[in-house]
Amino acid sequence: MSRARGTGRRTLATLAAGALAWSLLMAASAVLTLCRDGWQEPAHIRAVAVLFGLAAFLAYPVAVILAGWASGGKKFDTRLAAHLFLLGAGTLGLTAAFYGLDHRAYFSQWHAAPFTVTWSIQYFFTVAGAFYQFAAFGMRLYLPIGIPALCLFALWHAAKAR
Template identity: 45%
Template sequence: MTLSAWFALWLRERDVTFHLAELLWVFGAGALLAWPPALFLARFAAIGRGVETRFAAYLFFLSLGTIGMTALLFALDYREFYAQWHAPIGTTTWLFQFAFTTLIAFYQFLVMGLRLYLPIGGVILLAVCLWLASDHRAQRR
């Protein structure tokens, strides 16, 4: 997913941004952290199913997990920046600021960050899902 993000930025001629390393780290770490739980959930959902159902389970859980984990990392970074202007921790105002800052970060990631997966990430995701769905030995473990 890091390669996909870099390639998407390169295509848009934005690969010389000051925050390129941080952006690539967020996308790579999001995919890496999402892999184990998404794979577990997909295998659990696909137990004893046909190839088409296994493919759908892998596609659903790997895409949702990767997007969700990357959005979470983006939201944590976003929250860290805006926390300096928030109310003291534990107050009602802080709770609202925390909730809405996190929701806005998720929304911004879905609007601006999701497109960085599309040139290469979608193809890689489909290939990995096909490979995992056709591997019968992994289903027996």
């Protein structure tokens, strides 16, 4: 019983450490790109880094657990594909969702009264516009560090899942 409990703790600790490392790498990737592009406002850089880091931290454990469940007992290439897809899509999706909520909060001051038909249309198109904007401009912030980190983390999880 204690051995199973200890294994669970190590797994939880490994998952937490992985989530922390993943979030720091995603935040660093965003900061590196923004600094390279010449952003001069440290407060905005910090806000973007927190958004990317928090989304990555929350997406990581869910993606890793789902990928392990979806590919459990399968061949290495299946495990690798599951981890690549779910970790990448989970991180992107949650970051886009957080960005959409932030976008909606900013534009809500110009929207109609809550829960009206007009408000619903404004809400939908504001969030949809934020998702498009994130896809067009935000995803590039993952390029210097995020893609190689995704490959390394997916390889690590696929290899240790044996």
